[in-house]
Amino acid sequence: MDCAHAARLLNGVRAATLSGQRPQLLPRPVIGESWGRMLRNGVDPDRDVRSGLLNLEEIEERRQASPLLDIMPVLREALVSVADEAHHIMVVCDADGRILWREGNAAVLHRADRLGAELGADWSEEAVGTNGVGTPLVARRPVQVFSAEHFVSAQHMWTCAGAPITDPRDGRLLGVVDVSGPLETMHPATLSLVGTVAQLAEARLRERHVAALERLRAVAAPLLARIGGRAVAVDVNGWTAAVIGMQPVDRIALPKSLSEQSETAEGRAWLPTLGAVTVSPLPGGWLLRLDGPDGEAESAGDTRVVIDVSRPRRWSVEVTDGSRSWSHELSPRHAELLYLLALHRGGRSASALAEDMFGDPTRTVTIRAEMSRVRRYLGCLLLHRPYRFREDAEVEVLLPEVAADLLPHSVAPGVLRSRVPAP
Structure with missing residues (x-):
């Protein structure tokens, strides 16, 4: 593929689009939709994106709170060495588009600094336009962004391929893993590689979830055996580990105090599908003893x-x-x-x-x-x-x-x- 020729074609498509004309060659749908969002939201195509960095303390707080921390070894093993040899870098961001990790080729890391792709930077679409971090966050699928497909002109000498990582338990967006580098290093197989690695990371999260439920079940089973009536043991996200006296379900919706495992949640609570329950803490979850009659909770009013x-x-x-x-x-x-x-x-x-x-x-x-x-x-x-x-x-x-x-x-x-x- 002639990268320079393709870049010139895309630059013409972008210029026509920005001027309100209909280009002879239309952009790919995922790119065209993203450009439309940028135009509607007033993103400046010539803006300087190097602003609003998180400080080191804020970055570390986000890292420790993110489920992505547990799968960083998987991402490193699969992508960093490949990215380094191909003169690329691996970038991992959270669901807000904040870059929390960057690893790979040292020279490319330096070029990324000049581009504004630094640790703590906001690479959501709202901040820096169409790109391989922010656009997969919105599109919810792997996206490769090449040269002038980037909405902001400063990124036209850059190519990137990113894939969203979602929580396999509930589909919640956790972040994006991206492989980026200079325009001349673009390879068409990069998108497939990044998408496959994102799926591998989600599989590892699924394995950790199953293992955590097994540990909770081992603790809860003896307690449930001694309880009369109906009770269920759930993790902090409401996933069921063990149940007695009631129809088992995969997951129970929990109020915020329980999902955050707040100490103040112990005692009494009302759940939308169970009604009134007595709540007791378990390692990694809760024991819920049902107080009301069988069936779903009745409405309390309007x-x-x-x-x-x-x-x-x-x-x-x-x-x-x-x-x-x-x-x-x-x-x-x-x-x-x-x-x-x-x-x-x-x-x-x-x-x-x-x-x-x-x-x-x-x-x-x-x-x-x-x-x-x-x-x-x-x-x-x-x-x-x-x-x-x-x-x-x-x-x-x-x-x-x-x-x-x-x-x-x-x-x-x-x-x-x-x-x-x-x-």
Whole structure:
């Protein structure tokens, strides 16, 4: 591949796009969508991005709090030596786009400093435009950005390929691993390599999760055997390790005080799918003893559901039920599903939702499985046959200011239709 020729072509495409013209050669969809976001958000294509660094103390705090710390050995072993030999560097950022680790070729690290890709720098799209860190955070898939595909002109002599790393338990975005280097070092196989390594890292996180649940189960099983009634042992994220006297579920939605393992959480609590429970601490989790009758918790009063899809990378649902309130961070797919159900308050059949999600009405098995997972934290707020929110619940959707920015990762037909302004 003639990198210089390709760079010149892309520069012409970018120049035409920035001037409001329609280029003869269109950019790749993932790049074109990102450029559209930059133009709508007023990102300066000639800006200097070298600002707003975190200090060393802040970087270390983020490192220690990040699940990515546990998989850094996997990333180093798979990528650093390859990057060094290919005159690249490996960059690992958190879900905010902050660079927490950089390793690889010393000369390229020095060039990255001049570019602004330093430790603690913000490389989200909002900060530095289309790039191999910020764009995968929004698109939720591996992305290679070459030369003038970067929105900011200072990055045109750079090439990068990044892949998001998500928590395999719930789809929560953890960050991005990226391999970057000078334009002339670009290799088409880099994107495939980075994507494969991200999947390997997620598999390692999954293994650690299973091992942690086994340790919790070993502690909880003898306690549950001595308890009468119904009880469940969960980790701090609500994943079930052991259960007695009730139907087992994979995961239980926990309030923030429990998910953060706050000492003040011990005692009594109310959970959206279980009702009133007595909470006792366990190493790495909680013992929950159910106080109410069998079945899902009853409503405590007027119920309000707020689905927040206004941001490009994080989405949530918040429920206020009488005097009780709780929130839950949504995976990309669950954000799509709840948005579509809020859009169609009359309800959607499994086949209609499959059409909305995949453009294929026969994929009802996938829809039923996902809706079963959603009901584990929304409980009786979601009804089925057809799938819908409970009629007496007030449902509000917080949308981005511009329709085109709605769930930018999504390729679901029902979401794509909502991105197009009404004539």
